[in-house]
Amino acid sequence: MIHRFFALISLALIALMAPASAQEPLRIEIDNPNIEPLPFAVPNFIAETAGADQYAADLARVVAADLTGSGLFREIPSTAFISGVTSFDSPVQFSDWKAINAQALVTGSVSTAGDDQIVVKFRLFDVFSENQLGEGLQFVGSRAGWRRMAHKVADAVYSRITGEGAYFDSRLVYVSESGPKNARSKRIAIMDYDGANNQFLTTDQSIVLAPRFSPDGNRVIYTSYETGFPKIYILDIGTVSRQSLADQPGTMSFAPRFAPDGQSVIYSLTTGSNTDLYKLSVNGGAPQQLTSDPTIETAPSFAPDGSQIVFESDRSGTPQLYVMPAGGGAATRISFGQGRYGTPVWSPRGDLIAFTKQNRGRFHIGVMNTDGSGERLLTASFLDEGPTWAPNGRVIMFTRETAGEGGSSTLYSVDISGRNLRPIKQGASDPNWSPLLQ
Amino acid sequence: MKTLPTVALLVATLSLSACSGGLFNQNRLDTAGGADAAGAADTGITTGALAPNSVEFFNQSIGDRVLFAVDTSTLTPEGRATLTQQAGWLSTNPSFTAIIEGHADEQGTREYNLALGARRAAAVRDFLVTQGVADARLRTVTFGKERPIEVCSTEVCYAKNRRAVTVIGAGAVS
Numbered sequence: 001m002i003h004r005f006f007a008l009i010s011l012a013l014i015a016l017m018a019p020a021s022a023q024e025p026l027r028i029e030i031d032n033p034n035i036e037p038l039p040f041a042v043p044n045f046i047a048e049t050a051g052a053d054q055y056a057a058d059l060a061r062v063v064a065a066d067l068t069g070s071g072l073f074r075e076i077p078s079t080a081f082i083s084g085v086t087s088f089d090s091p092v093q094f095s096d097w098k099a100i101n102a103q104a105l106v107t108g109s110v111s112t113a114g115d116d117q118i119v120v121k122f123r124l125f126d127v128f129s130e131n132q133l134g135e136g137l138q139f140v141g142s143r144a145g146w147r148r149m150a151h152k153v154a155d156a157v158y159s160r161i162t163g164e165g166a167y168f169d170s171r172l173v174y175v176s177e178s179g180p181k182n183a184r185s186k187r188i189a190i191m192d193y194d195g196a197n198n199q200f201l202t203t204d205q206s207i208v209l210a211p212r213f214s215p216d217g218n219r220v221i222y223t224s225y226e227t228g229f230p231k232i233y234i235l236d237i238g239t240v241s242r243q244s245l246a247d248q249p250g251t252m253s254f255a256p257r258f259a260p261d262g263q264s265v266i267y268s269l270t271t272g273s274n275t276d277l278y279k280l281s282v283n284g285g286a287p288q289q290l291t292s293d294p295t296i297e298t299a300p301s302f303a304p305d306g307s308q309i310v311f312e313s314d315r316s317g318t319p320q321l322y323v324m325p326a327g328g329g330a331a332t333r334i335s336f337g338q339g340r341y342g343t344p345v346w347s348p349r350g351d352l353i354a355f356t357k358q359n360r361g362r363f364h365i366g367v368m369n370t371d372g373s374g375e376r377l378l379t380a381s382f383l384d385e386g387p388t389w390a391p392n393g394r395v396i397m398f399t400r401e402t403a404g405e406g407g408s409s410t411l412y413s414v415d416i417s418g419r420n421l422r423p424i425k426q427g428a429s430d431p432n433w434s435p436l437l438q
Numbered sequence: 439m440k441t442l443p444t445v446a447l448l449v450a451t452l453s454l455s456a457c458s459g460g461l462f463n464q465n466r467l468d469t470a471g472g473a474d475a476a477g478a479a480d481t482g483i484t485t486g487a488l489a490p491n492s493v494e495f496f497n498q499s500i501g502d503r504v505l506f507a508v509d510t511s512t513l514t515p516e517g518r519a520t521l522t523q524q525a526g527w528l529s530t531n532p533s534f535t536a537i538i539e540g541h542a543d544e545q546g547t548r549e550y551n552l553a554l555g556a557r558r559a560a561a562v563r564d565f566l567v568t569q570g571v572a573d574a575r576l577r578t579v580t581f582g583k584e585r586p587i588e589v590c591s592t593e594v595c596y597a598k599n600r601r602a603v604t605v606i607g608a609g610a611v612s
Contacts, residue, residue, distance in 0.1 A: 183585075273564070275553035342550050343549060
């Protein structure tokens with residue numbers, strides 16, 4: 001069902017021209033609180049073969065949308081251009097781009113090859129220093145995967161200018177929602193990070209909750225009520241086949257996540273009135289009980305090095321965040337602010353923990369250092385919950401639900417600076433961001 | 439003539455119960471004799487009280503649900519009174535089993551509410567067991583905040599959504 005399109009990517013060196021810089025290199029200091037979006041231009045790519053014209057225009061549009069959507073770049077529209085780009089290899093007329101204050105210029109070409117392939121090349125220029133920024137790159141892949149090539153171009157531009165890791169060439173798995181609030185239909189769905197290429201992975205026959213990718217991005221673990229009771233399933237995205245996680249009769253299990261090595265999963269299991277954390281090898285065997293308190297322990301998330309687990313517990317009387325060794329043992333409370341804390345998620349860079357906070361009737365998405373210091377709230381609304389990290393640890397996506405009878409869920413993203421809050425997908429909840437695609 | 443409004447009301451009550459009851463379609467009108475079907479064949483329409491051994495009697499006259507305060511799974515005095523009657527009904531109708539659904543209002547995260555709903559369902563199950571209902575006839579399930587019956591976002595609705603519903607079914611608990 002999922003089209004496995006991409007057999008890429010030859011990183012070919014197109015040009016090495018790099019005259020000595022006359023100015024400071026082009027750079028966005030991403031943590032500067034007074035940051036202004038950097039003006040850039042992306043003329044339509046050059047179609048180098050017949051049949052590549054549509055790709056030439058569409059590729060440029062997706063690159064521009066990626067960069068603009070990050071909140072760090074501002075596109076200069078083509079109507080302002082003084083000169084176009086007519087050939088990928090012609091010298092750039094820097095004065096024409098300086099005159100419209102395009103600080104970065106992205107040029108590209110696309111050609112069709114064989115029955116199903118396209119070849120995409122691009123270069124990035126620092127207009128005011130009249131330099132090429134980094135090497136030109138070439139991507140070869142199937143035509144169906146053209147959007148991924150645009151995301152690869154935008155990722156290279158973003159990384160070279162910000163110094164941060166890339167994140168545009170990635171996907172989200174989430175819960176697609178429809179129907180009235182008291183009989184909501186839910187399906188697991190997958191889409192590109194920008195909402196394109198949406199596909200459903202389950203039917204709407206059962207309630208499904210909180211899908212999460214395996215570390216290689218090829219499988220999804222989630223909770224389904226298809227037996228009438230919450231149980232955990234692992235679904236192979238390529239074949240859309242699934243298997244249930246072994247469980248004990250009479251129990252309920254939910255809130256699963258893979259370990260960073262993909263070899264085990266952690267989850268909540270409820271026996272009687274008590275919910276504890278367990279770990280189970282994906283190859284079977286007996287589950288290992290990680291907590292044994294009479295209180296609620298749920299929403300576990302591994303540190304990226306696999307050494308620790310952050311989770312939510314109400315052992316203090318209200319839900320708070322705790323960190324414990326990956327094999328269980330003594331847990332340290334890390335949340336001490338006012339209110340109730342839940343759904344902690346460790347950043348892929350390992351430096352921060354994102355969480356949901358409920359305080360005075362409002363919900364927030366926030367981040368804190370892994371020892372609980374430096375708490376910062378990024379959002380506030382009637383109901384925000386369930387953060388997930390972009391692969392570069394810079395951007396967070398989450399569920400925002402509106403109040404009342406007509407209340408509905410929408411996926412939003414926000415930069416960890418708190419800037420650039422924007423809706424991504426309506427009728428959607430429980431997002432989980434994939435690793436950067438290969 | 440006189441009986442018609444009563445029947446209409448009865449039907450309305452039963453269909454409301456079917457909509458707002460449990461998530462399992464086990465409370466159908468044909469599962470037990472509410473009105474006297476044989477009498478209806480003779481005279482057209484006969485009205486009477488619900489049979490005490492009917493699922494409708496359980497749902498309406500005893501009450502199939504108990505409510506909870508915010509973020510608690512402690513049974514209220516009203517809840518205990520209802521559950522004592524539920525236990526009595528289950529004792530006199532030993533062929534029935536029950537699934538107890540625990541629910542939460544929309545305040546709180548999805549995961550926490552699942553665990554909270556499980557606590558509420560278990561509190562009801564444990565109470566019924568202390569009243570003499572065999573544990574093997576009962577099973578619990580949590581729906582967290584996934585299935586509210588009231589859809590407004592104020593305490594009026596939240597109070598009704600923080601509930602545990604005893605859904606009567608026939609046969610063994612799987």
